[in-house]
Amino acid sequence: xxxxxxxxxxxxxxxxxxxxRRLGHxxxxxxxxxxxxxxxxxxxxSKAGLAGERPPVWLATSPELxxxxxxxxxxxxxxxxxxxxxxxxxxxxxxxQLVIATGAxxxxxxxxxxxxGVHVLRTLADATRLRQVLAAGxxxxxxxxxxxxxxxxxxxxxxxxxxxxxxxxxxxxRRLLGAGLGERLxxxxxxxxxxxxxGSGVTAIRGDSAVTGVELADGTVVPADNxxxxxxxxxxxxxxxxxxLTLADGVVCDESLRAAPNVWAVGDVCRWTGTDGxxxxxxxxxxxxxxxxxxxxxxxxxxxxPYESVPWMWxxxxxxxxxxxxxxxxxxxxxxxxxxxxDRLKAVFSRAGIVSAVAGFSAGGAVLRLRGALGKPLTxxxx
Ligand SMILES: Cc1cc2nc3c(=O)[nH]c(=O)nc-3n(C[C@H](O)[C@H](O)[C@H](O)COP(=O)(O)OP(=O)(O)OC[C@H]3O[C@@H](n4cnc5c(N)ncnc54)[C@H](O)[C@@H]3O)c2cc1C
Numbered sequence: 001x002x003x004x005x006x007x008x009x010x011x012x013x014x015x016x017x018x019x020x021r022r023l024g025h026x027x028x029x030x031x032x033x034x035x036x037x038x039x040x041x042x043x044x045x046s047k048a049g050l051a052g053e054r055p056p057v058w059l060a061t062s063p064e065l066x067x068x069x070x071x072x073x074x075x076x077x078x079x080x081x082x083x084x085x086x087x088x089x090x091x092x093x094x095x096x097q098l099v100i101a102t103g104a105x106x107x108x109x110x111x112x113x114x115x116x117g118v119h120v121l122r123t124l125a126d127a128t129r130l131r132q133v134l135a136a137g138x139x140x141x142x143x144x145x146x147x148x149x150x151x152x153x154x155x156x157x158x159x160x161x162x163x164x165x166x167x168x169x170x171x172x173x174r175r176l177l178g179a180g181l182g183e184r185l186x187x188x189x190x191x192x193x194x195x196x197x198x199g200s201g202v203t204a205i206r207g208d209s210a211v212t213g214v215e216l217a218d219g220t221v222v223p224a225d226n227x228x229x230x231x232x233x234x235x236x237x238x239x240x241x242x243x244x245l246t247l248a249d250g251v252v253c254d255e256s257l258r259a260a261p262n263v264w265a266v267g268d269v270c271r272w273t274g275t276d277g278x279x280x281x282x283x284x285x286x287x288x289x290x291x292x293x294x295x296x297x298x299x300x301x302x303x304x305x306p307y308e309s310v311p312w313m314w315x316x317x318x319x320x321x322x323x324x325x326x327x328x329x330x331x332x333x334x335x336x337x338x339x340x341x342x343d344r345l346k347a348v349f350s351r352a353g354i355v356s357a358v359a360g361f362s363a364g365g366a367v368l369r370l371r372g373a374l375g376k377p378l379t380x381x382x383x
Pocket of ligand 1: 007008009010011012013032033034035042043044045046076077078079101102103104121122123148236239266267268269282283284285286288312313314315316
């Protein structure tokens, strides 16, 4: 009966432990998490959780973990890894199989900034701190209009905050949705009262002890009481520096998510080679859960198999649920179909005439119905 040690108690880590038990793993399962709380779900932290409309969504309660025979140690930071043990802030833990699920941390803005009023959003503690300063009428600058920045802007607007959304790229979420849908999204934010400024780099955050404004590359200063920096995340691999594992913007794994014969990685921290030979890393909820289930199945069966899954993500902004299946960035053409007189739409992305992705604004059903179109000629979809 081999022992499995899971480092990181977020979605990927918890789902790995739960799936091991569901599939009948009988050996010890131990979960180590740096955060002090029970494991919780991150997506609400930028949506209803940030708006104060719902309490934390726990991924597992203590009784559920005990009943499953999963030993959780919270507030334990893993510091280093050797071939059979990890060293932590609270002693050493040995393992037969190790699953790395340490996620990612917010990228910091490398410009001068005051000590107070600059926020990032990754943890429950971050969300609680940010919620406390989002008072109606206060001025917030969100730096970065990716998924996280757009969601924070939308939630802050719902609270009556004056929001400026600053993005270096040409449109919000352009890397994910392409320029066309990104520009439509910019229009949605503007209609909700957000001052959207694309093509703008940030050169400094002004203020001595607290934020007073954000200085843009063209010299403009946008007045602000608070700033949220949402410019992406960096995989948490610092503790693996001397482990001998290959690190390159994530833990480098093979097709079956294996980094070494008895070491696996799942979720935001995992960089794996797909069956198409392309190396990728994903920062989406569905991927973390799917990878966790794949690794647990491989450990239980002893038969690693290539991880295959179609990328799927969603984002809630105002009245819209944005969904995306596949990778629009692979496309060279997009066909957009409005679904009503408002903002609802579906979009089919293709590359060389072959459907590569489907996205929708409040069109989840239409997007899912097009799942079978991925990889097929665009002409068949249009018919
Ligand atoms: C605010 C927010 C909103 C999001 N919304 C969406 C959404 O709408 N749709 C979507 O598809 N995705 C969304 N995501 C992304 C999704 O939540 C992540 O892809 C998912 O949480 C990744 O899970 P993970 O287990 O890989 O990493 P994480 O959830 O980050 O968990 C990693 C855990 O490991 C712990 N850890 C790190 N280092 C150590 C160490 N050395 N020792 C011990 N523990 C350690 C961390 O403290 C953390 O608890 C959102 C993310 C955030 C932050």
